Amino acid sequence: MxxxxxxxxxxxxxxxxxxxxxxxxxxxxxxxxxxxxxxxxxxxxxxxxxxxxxxxxxEVPRDRMFNDEYPYLSSGSEVMREHFTEIAQRFLSTRLNRSDAFAVELGSNDGVMLKTLAEAGVRHLGIEPSESVAERARGRGVQVWTEFFEESTAEAILDAEGHADVVYAANTLCHIPYLHSVLEGIKTLLAPSGVFVFEDPYFADVVRHTAFDQIYDEHYYLFTARSVQAAAARYGLELVDVERLPVHGGEVRYTLAHAGAHTAAPGVAELISEEDALGLSRRETLDAFATKVAAVRDDLVRLLTRLNEQGKRVAAYGATAKSATVANYCGLGPDLVEFVCDTTEAKQGRLTPGSHIPVRPAEAFHTDVPDYALLFAWNHAEEIMAKEQEFRDAGGAWIRYIPDVNVL
Ligand code: SAM
Ligand code: TMP
Ligand code: ZN
Structure with a gap:
């Protein structure tokens, strides 16, 4: 530390x-x-x-977080599977349509994006330090190096495969404190007209929606267009495009290129103006955010305590990484939340980090139906609530706490 x-x-x-x-x-x-x-x-x-x-x-040392026991699987959500297939197809039809095109993905996890490139016969490489998930990607025909990406990795890729037309990273760049080494590496690895496309939780949405649980050990950075533009410029790179994404509670997909190689889309300056209007870096804005976060915690604890006193059964849905912040900050344990159900085998039969709520398979939600379900995976709300319509039909209620505490 x-x-x-x-x-x-x-x-x-x-x-x-x-x-x-x-x-x-x-x-x-x-x-x-x-x-x-x-x-x-x-x-x-x-x-x-x-x-x-x-x-x-x-900063938490990286090997403590990303290793051969890392449990998170990108393919756990149908919406996300479609999301990654869509971006892969976009790359295939735009930047990877030459026969010798080459793409690199940082944090390729279980191969959810790269498998589409592999199936299309496109030269690709995933860089994924967590062996537990890298091995799954290999099982899908994806090429992966089990390594942390940094400047030296970029040089090794360049030696082995040459320049990349596309480097992609989803929910990964914000996990890497040593951003300088990564951006130096990107500068080295990108072909002259290549692009580095990455998408991560958007700090403006965190503030707008009081989405405080986007802050946890792995989310070292929370980006804005302004901060990404400033960081890129230090390494001879330029922010040339931005795209708002609805996934994971609100993200931005940023496109970087070698400075001067592409004309920046008007959306970049527009998003930066929006951020300035929100006053994202002003002390009052961030103080107001912190005040709202404390109010959400108090409301949630009050609600769960009342339900407990009334003898209601509360379980949580989705043993998400972000719920570690909620559970530990609010002091939620098995006394208030009986269990959490999750589809990830590697999490089942274990306890939630720090808060020690038992994690049970997804089926537990159907065989041992609670009165209330605390939506830890609020970023997948639409997908989950549609899939679990029967729960509400049978009188169950969802509890949400982002953007504020709500029973629905
Ligand atoms: N891209 C997938 C997605 O969006 O679902 C996976 C995201 S997961 C939250 C973050 C991934 O980044 C993990 O699989 C982790 O092992 C990987 N990772 C962490 N540090 C990395 C680094 N320096 N280089 C490449 N991958 C890294
Ligand atoms: P994420 O918010 O980081 O994507 O994590 C979502 C977690 O929720 C992951 O452990 C998988 C789990 N999950 C379910 O158990 N059921 C579902 O329907 C979905 C979408 C996710
Ligand atoms: Zn700074």
């Missing part, structure tokens, strides 16, 4: 705006006998007063 009182991008001073206290690793689900040796750290976030990049005040 190293303290990071200064901005990892520009070395400017960081101003802390929220503190969630002691938190566990969000994706390490202990077995009952492992609860004694859980790793904790202090989770707080700050904004750089010089370049506006939002980042954690402390």
């Amino acid at each position: 190293s303290e990071t009182p200064r901005c990892r991008v520009c070395d400017g001073p960081l101003r802390e705006f929220i503190d969630f206290g002691r938190q566990p690793l969000s994706n390490r689900f202990p077995r009952p006998y492992q609860v004694e040796d859980e790793y904790f750290f202090t989770l707080s976030a700050g904004i750089c007063e010089s370049c506006t990049m939002v980042q954690l005040m402390r």
Whole structure:
């Protein structure tokens, strides 16, 4: 654990705006006998007063988070499977339509995106440090190196395969504190007209929706168009396009290219103006966000305590990484939330990090129906609520807490 009182991008001073206290690793689900040796750290976030990049005040060592026990599977949501097939097809029809085209994906996980390129016979490479998920991608015919991407990896890829026409990263760049090394590597790896396309949770949406659980160990950065533009410029790269995405509670897909190689779309300046109008880097905006977060916590604890006193059964839906922040910040344990159901085998039979709520298979939601379901996977609300319509038809109710506490 190293303290990071200064901005990892520009070395400017960081101003802390929220503190969630002691938190566990969000994706390490202990077995009952492992609860004694859980790793904790202090989770707080700050904004750089010089370049506006939002980042954690402390960094968790990467090997603790991403290793051969990493449980998260990208293919766990049907909406996300479609989302990744769609972007793969877009790449195939635009930037990867030459016979020798080459694409690299950082954080390729179980191969949900690259399998479409592999099936189309396109030269590709996934860089994925978590062996548990990399192996699944290989099973789908995807080429993967089990490594953390950084500058030296870019050089090795260049030696082995040459320049990349597309480098893609979904929900991965924001996980990498050593952004300078990654962007140096991208600069080295990209072909002269190549693009680096990445999508991550959007800080403007976090603030707009009080989506405080987007802040956890793995989400080291929370990007805005302004902060990405500033970071790119330090490495001879340029932000040339932005696209708002509805997935995961609100994301932006950014396109970087070599400076001057492409004309920037008007949407870039427009999004930056919107961010300025929201006052995202102003002290008052971030103080108001922190005040709302504390109010959500108080409302949620009050509601769950009341339901418990009334003898109602509450279970949670989706053992998401982001729910680690909610459960630990709000002090939710098995006394208030009986179990959490999740489709991921590697999480089942274990306990939620720090809060120790038992994780059960998805079927438990049907065989042991609770009165209330706390929607930990609120970012997949539409998909889940449609799939579980019977729960409501039978009198069950959903509890949401983003953007505020609501029973529906
Ligand atoms: N791209 C997938 C998606 O959007 O569903 C996976 C996202 S998952 C939240 C983040 C992934 O990034 C993990 O599979 C993790 O192992 C990987 N990762 C973490 N650090 C990395 C690095 N330095 N280079 C490449 N991948 C990394
Ligand atoms: P995510 O929000 O990081 O994508 O994590 C979603 C978690 O929720 C993951 O562990 C899979 C789980 N999940 C279900 O159990 N059922 C579902 O229908 C969906 C969409 C996700
Ligand atoms: Zn900075």
